[in-house]
Amino acid sequence: MTTFLLAYRSAKNYTPGDPDVMASWQTFFENLGGSLVDTGNPIFTQSILGECASDTTVLGGYSLIDADSLSAAIELVEGCPTLTTAGGVEIGEITPLNPESVGTTADDHAEAKEFAN
Numbered sequence: 001m002t003t004f005l006l007a008y009r010s011a012k013n014y015t016p017g018d019p020d021v022m023a024s025w026q027t028f029f030e031n032l033g034g035s036l037v038d039t040g041n042p043i044f045t046q047s048i049l050g051e052c053a054s055d056t057t058v059l060g061g062y063s064l065i066d067a068d069s070l071s072a073a074i075e076l077v078e079g080c081p082t083l084t085t086a087g088g089v090e091i092g093e094i095t096p097l098n099p100e101s102v103g104t105t106a107d108d109h110a111e112a113k114e115f116a117n
Contacts, residue, residue: 001066003037003094004073010060011086016042024081029063035076038064057087064094 029039040063060082067073070093077089 001068004065004067004070005090005092005094006040006063006065006073006077006080007090007092008060008062008080008082009054009057009088009090010082012056012058014060014085014087016044021081021085024084028079028081031079032063032065032076035065035067036063037066040064060087 029036040061042061043059046059065073065076067076070091073091073093077091080089082089
């Protein structure tokens with residue numbers, strides 16, 4: 001099983017606190033079931049460094065899930081409430097680093113991932 005980071009992107013004008021939206025998030029997390037590794041936390045204060053292109057959204061929070069593949073993770077996320085409020089979700093596979101990874105290449109990390117599985 002692979003762990004994926006879900007980075008929630010909220011509409012810039014989103015205001016937290018709507019009880020219906022909060023209930024939608026609770027249902028979403030319940031529907032993730034055993035795939036949910038870490039519910040995560042919302043983010044209310046944020047900043048951007050470098051290229052994080054988006055004119056309409058900001059970082060809104062994160063969660064960690066386990067899934068067999070990226071396509072399986074995408075299926076799990078399709079019911080995310082932020083998708084109905086002009087937001088989005090970035091999904092990324094977490095690749096465990098080799099503890100001795102200073103100065104390593106992407107190929108070295110792929111080897112570490114194979115070793116971890």
